[in-house]
Amino acid sequence: MTELATGFANPWSLAFLPDGRMLVTERAGRMSLLASNGALIGPVGGVPAVLAQGQGGLLDVALDPAFASNRRIYFSFAEQDAGNASLNGTAVARAVLDTEARTLSAVTVIFRQLPKAASAGHFGSRLVFDRSGNLFVTLGERLLDTERGFAQDLTRGHGKVMRITTDGAPAPGNPSWTQAGAQPAIWSYGHRNVQGATLHPATGELWISEHGAQGGDEVNRVLAGRNYGWPLASRSQEYGTTQPVGPASLPGMEDPLWVWETVTGAPWTGGAKSSIAPAGMAFYTGTAVPQWQGSLFVTSLAGMALWRLTLSGNTVVAQERLLAGRNERLRDVKQGPDGALYLLTDEAPNGKLLRYLP
Structure with a gap:
């Protein structure tokens, strides 16, 4: 393990430029450009104002598939409503990055989560390009009991x-919803709070990590038009109780590929579960660590570990808990050009960029 950089305030996302340099976002609203060895080159100017409250702020960042020619990046952030300061939601912006001047230009909000809500939690939000050049955007159900049922709406x-x-329009090939007023950008529904997302390297399908409530954190394979259950079906419990949120499965709803159902302590605790709070995800396709090839890596916040899931097809057959001895909340993981894993720790004011290559 090498600590490449420190001093970040709740770093959230990491993206590699074609030349090996990196962009890092911090929840408070700062984006920085780093050299390939992790040395800070400097902050990136032109980032719009973000709502840095609760779980919100500057979140994910992703490069356009044609970045080498158009220099475009996309980033998600929590946005306050222009007419009602109590309301907010997740937004996605597109911009042109000038790496020499370290500035963003032509900043345009291309997508907004609607309607906004009066909540400081569950913004999502990961950005992943599919193989056709369209953009997946994950959106949380805003946490509140009064809001979460809308995950089914x-x-x-x-x-x-x-x-x-x-450009922010619904992508061609999206599901054709029959419900009146359905939002045509929806790919799947019934999610709680998706803070990890990546494409399967063989199939090109979207895989996500999803927070349960108390326990019941999930890994899901996201298919078009499918209902992933929340809050009608879940392996989690209501906070502060041992009451299940709902049945584990229901007809017509997708079961998760993997669930962390951690029971706290000994049997006399009454069966209360605890969460690992999964965050960033990455499939390992490198050659630097051959035994990792095909593994799915998932960071965790409350679980303070990097989880390696071994797969057989779409089935998780084993898990390994790594880096638990560091006792650090791990927010994001990316495979670097050198085949190492690069991780961000969710701390302030001393969040870290780590390089992990056993």
Whole structure:
């Protein structure tokens, strides 16, 4: 393990430029450019104002598939409503990055989660390009008991995975919803709070990590038009109780590929579960660590570990808990050009960029 950089305030996302340099976002609203060895080159100017409250702020960042020619990046952030300061939601912006001047230009908000809600939690939000050049956007269901049921409502952006073009329009090939008023950008629904997402390297399908409530954190394979259950079906418990949120499975709803159902302590604790709070995800395709090839890596916040899931097809057959001895909340993981894993720790004011290559 090498600590490449420190001093970040709740770093959230990491993206590699074609030349090996890196962009790092911090939840408070700062984006920085780093050299390939992790040395700080400097902050990136032109980032719009973000709502840095609760779980919100500057979140994910992703490069356009044609970045080498168009220099475009996309980033998600918590945005306050222009007419009502108590309301907010997740937004996605597109911009042109000048790496020499370290500035963003032509900043345009291309997508907004609607309707906004009066909540400081569950914004999502990961950005992943599919193989056709369209953008998956993960959206949380906004946490509150009064809001979470809207994860089942196709007229609302709560608890959805969206699929949009680089201009923010619903992407061609999205599901054709029959419900009146359904949002045409919706790819899947019934999600709680998706803070990890990546493409399967062989199939090109979207895989996500998803927070349960108390326990019941999930890994899901996200298919078009499918209902992933929340809050009607879940392996988690209501906070502060041992009451299940609902049945583990229901007809017509997708079961998770993997669930962390951690029971706290000994049997006399009454069966209360605890969460690992999964965050960033990455499939390992490198050759630097041959035994890792095909593994899915998932960071965890409350679990303070990096989880390696071994797969057989779409089935998880084993798990390994790594880096638990560091006692650090791990937010994001990316495979670097050198085949190492690069991780961000969710700390302030001393969040770290780590390079992990056993």
